[in-house]
Amino acid sequence: MTAIVNVFLKEGVLDPQGKATHHALNSLDFEGIKEVRIGKQIIVTLETQDKEKAEKEVKAMCETLLANTVIEEYTIEIA
Amino acid sequence: MTAIVNVFLKEGVLDPQGKATHHALNSLDFEGIKEVRIGKQIIVTLETQDKEKAEKEVKAMCETLLANTVIEEYTIEIA
Structure with missing residues (x-):
């Protein structure tokens, strides 16, 4: 069986990697990103x-x- | 709109992070992991x-x- 686990930072936890990617996309002229x-x-x-x-x-x-359940959430999908 | 992008290493590309996690799981007594x-x-x-x-x-x-399309594949899901 294959399990797909998605691990995310909880709502409200700062995501510096996401922020950096957001800035990088903006400087590549991608607009309208929230x-x-x-x-x-x-x-x-x-x-x-x-x-x-x-x-x-x-x-x-x-x-x-x-x-890391202090700052992260996860979902499990079994396929 | 929200786009969910999954980025993976292509088949056959060595995944050291995955290998390290596999070993770590084994040393925590999780068995039967392929x-x-x-x-x-x-x-x-x-x-x-x-x-x-x-x-x-x-x-x-x-x-x-x-x-990095040389070594990675991606899927896009718009929700």
Whole structure:
């Protein structure tokens, strides 16, 4: 099974990487951009074929390593 | 409009960040992981309400700044 994990900074947490990208896009003459936010997408390929087990496992991975839950949120999609 | 851009390394390009995460997960006793690959997710909020225009604009951003098309692929989703 493949799990797609998206990790984002929580609302209100400053995103300097997004801000820098926003400025860079502006200096390349892209206009009409309100905001740019940058997150990580982590694709974990698991051996198990059990969807529930995969979801539980990946959630544990997020809590312990993949996301910093103090400042980040995550979503898990199992495919 | 909001554009969600996913940027990944192309198949066959070595992903050291993913490999390091894979090893870290193994040393935390997570088993049965085949592969970990890490990409970026960039969320661009645009002022325009024109879906086609937004898509065209974001594609140009990807080609010039957001993705390195030599080693990376990207997908664009307009919401």
